[in-house]
Amino acid sequence: GFDRADSKGKVCFLSLGDQRTTVQNELSAAYPDQSLVESEAMFRDELATVVEFIEEPTKPLHLALELNGTVFQKQVWTALAQTQPGEAITYRELAIRIGSPGSSRAVGAACGQNRIALAIPCHRAVRSDGKVSGFRWGMHRKLELLRRERRALGGTTTSQLHFAAFANSPAHPSSLTKTTRKLP
DNA sequence: TCTGCCCCCGGTT
DNA sequence: AACCGGGGGCAGA
Numbered sequence: 001g002f003d004r005a006d007s008k009g010k011v012c013f014l015s016l017g018d019q020r021t022t023v024q025n026e027l028s029a030a031y032p033d034q035s036l037v038e039s040e041a042m043f044r045d046e047l048a049t050v051v052e053f054i055e056e057p058t059k060p061l062h063l064a065l066e067l068n069g070t071v072f073q074k075q076v077w078t079a080l081a082q083t084q085p086g087e088a089i090t091y092r093e094l095a096i097r098i099g100s101p102g103s104s105r106a107v108g109a110a111c112g113q114n115r116i117a118l119a120i121p122c123h124r125a126v127r128s129d130g131k132v133s134g135f136r137w138g139m140h141r142k143l144e145l146l147r148r149e150r151r152a153l154g155g156t157t158t159s160q161l162h163f164a165a166f167a168n169s170p171a172h173p174s175s176l177t178k179t180t181r182k183l184p
Numbered sequence: 185t186c187t188g189c190c191c192c193c194g195g196t197t
Numbered sequence: 198a199a200c201c202g203g204g205g206g207c208a209g210a
Contacts, residue, residue: 134202
């Protein structure tokens with residue numbers, strides 16, 4: 001979805017689903033007072049970029065985004081957008097990066113409020129114990145995206161993923177040893 | 185080690 | 198006041 005009915009608009013909505021009508025209804029519900037214009041041709045480039053990212057996520061998916069949310073939510077989403085494919089980041093680390101280290105849970109909630117899949121890579125957010133928890137568009141998709149990113153990076157190991165997650169946090173030896181958990 | 189439970193936390197509605 | 202895609206501690210498997 002775009003915030004204007006032309007290809008110069010910014011992406012404000014990007015959903016994943018098995019059925020076209022499901023996603024359309026979701027979009028309508030998100031923008032109840034907007035008229036929706038359906039066109040694949042008009043947004044061919046953006047669609048191609050998204051498909052390419054899904055198939056071979058070697059580089060971050062860069063699209064012009066329209067972020068609709070609170071200040072806190074935008075901070076979380078922006079921090080997520082700084083992550084690289086193949087990099088898992090904990091909700092706790094995200095909270096630290098946006099400057100409110102005690103707000104892990106609120107960070108999780110903010111991830112769940114995100115309506116722009118892939119370009120805001122909330123699928124890279126995991127628990128501090130390494131477990132993969134919820135995903136707005138289905139756990140199976142989150143796991144598949146993580147698998148694809150790991151594969152696209154070419155043999156990145158689990159421990160490297162978790163070291164990346166903690167790379168910017170203060171040295172934290174017990175956490176590092178705890179994070180050798182395997183990502184699916 | 186791995187559950188489940190409890191209690192706490194911050195932001196949003 | 199209630200809801201969360203969380204975190205950490207701790208008892209029982």
